[in-house]
Amino acid sequence: MSDGFSFTLEASDGPARLGVIETPRGKIRTPAFMPVGTAGTVKAMPPDNVRATGADIVLGNTYHLMLRPGAERVAALGGLHKFMNWPHAILTDSGGFQVMSLAKLRKLTEEGVAFQSHIDGAPHMLTPERSIEIQCLLGADIQMQLDECPAIPIAHGAARESMLLSVRWAERSRRAFEEKAAPGQALFGIVQGANYDDLRRESLARLLELDFPGYAVGGLAVGEGRAEMFRVLEIVAPEMPAGRPRYLMGVGKPADIVGAVARGMDMFDCVAPTRSGRHGQAWTRRGPINIKNAAFADDPEPLDPSLDCPASRDYSKAYLHHLFRAGEYLGPMLLTWHNLAYYQALMAGMRAAIAAGRFGAFVARFREETGETIL
Numbered sequence: 001m002s003d004g005f006s007f008t009l010e011a012s013d014g015p016a017r018l019g020v021i022e023t024p025r026g027k028i029r030t031p032a033f034m035p036v037g038t039a040g041t042v043k044a045m046p047p048d049n050v051r052a053t054g055a056d057i058v059l060g061n062t063y064h065l066m067l068r069p070g071a072e073r074v075a076a077l078g079g080l081h082k083f084m085n086w087p088h089a090i091l092t093d094s095g096g097f098q099v100m101s102l103a104k105l106r107k108l109t110e111e112g113v114a115f116q117s118h119i120d121g122a123p124h125m126l127t128p129e130r131s132i133e134i135q136c137l138l139g140a141d142i143q144m145q146l147d148e149c150p151a152i153p154i155a156h157g158a159a160r161e162s163m164l165l166s167v168r169w170a171e172r173s174r175r176a177f178e179e180k181a182a183p184g185q186a187l188f189g190i191v192q193g194a195n196y197d198d199l200r201r202e203s204l205a206r207l208l209e210l211d212f213p214g215y216a217v218g219g220l221a222v223g224e225g226r227a228e229m230f231r232v233l234e235i236v237a238p239e240m241p242a243g244r245p246r247y248l249m250g251v252g253k254p255a256d257i258v259g260a261v262a263r264g265m266d267m268f269d270c271v272a273p274t275r276s277g278r279h280g281q282a283w284t285r286r287g288p289i290n291i292k293n294a295a296f297a298d299d300p301e302p303l304d305p306s307l308d309c310p311a312s313r314d315y316s317k318a319y320l321h322h323l324f325r326a327g328e329y330l331g332p333m334l335l336t337w338h339n340l341a342y343y344q345a346l347m348a349g350m351r352a353a354i355a356a357g358r359f360g361a362f363v364a365r366f367r368e369e370t371g372e373t374i375l
């Protein structure tokens, strides 16, 4: 137990792992799915409902929160947990990925990334040190180093330069974290290297020398496709320390997560359940459906009565279809709620299967029910 943050590997079933992360703000059961709470809210969800779906931890985006309402303002108001009324664990990303995908006029140098806010054009500079300062002002229990997540395809030489920059930023992030962090907070390193096996191995080896309490695999789910993502995981995961949590950033759809758990990953975050829910997509045991489809106009059945979630159990598909056709706010709210409950039930099912040594049977049933082949 290192001052309030610890990880315990409880069981394995092949590469799949069952574990618990202890933080000062509670336990995180792994494999874990982290709902994305971008601007200090899991969109359309009151935090008590997020908790009731089974979430132990949510993700906050540093890029969004630093621009609005501002990290210093959140700190002055008691920190992000108090601000968003979420007393459980929070992981914040470094902001790097979103600066590159959302900000205007970005200039990347050894120092960091200079950019203009996509909201009001104001100039900002994100360095490893400033990112840690922001994450500490927010009060995040798990923080991420600033890194560069290169777009693919990328040549080997450029990918190595990018990966080495991220390693240098890992060192700077770690030093800043040691100065600023509170007891019990943890900083994770991020493995980069695009889809080059040698660069992925070199990135991990260099990060292991810095000895982080957890390691993320970044730079995936950026268009490489599921098979290539799994191939990179098969290279990297077996070389990651068994006694530290492994976080696959930005992943994913249910089949991505099941396949990544089967390859040794522990933590996940993705906007899929919340964003797709707002647009009418509901994830079910038999795969996704779009509730706006006319086929559901007269369907009296709920989305999934076996889920202990009002949105999944207490409303007919016909009613949900009507809400979306009528543009009613309740539609996106209920589908978001259901999707998060489905995702948490998927995670709970995998945890139970690994505990019982039945993960292979879980995967086989998931394939059968959803028709997903590549896992």
Ligand SMILES: CNc1nc2cc(C(=O)NN)ccc2[nH]1
Pocket (backbone or CB within 6 Å): 096, 097, 147, 148, 149, 190, 217, 218, 219, 220, 221, 222, 249, 250, 251
């Ligand atoms: C949706 N795909 C996706 N890939 C991601 C990669 C990163 C990353 O490498 N951060 N350092 C972060 C978020 C991501 N989301």
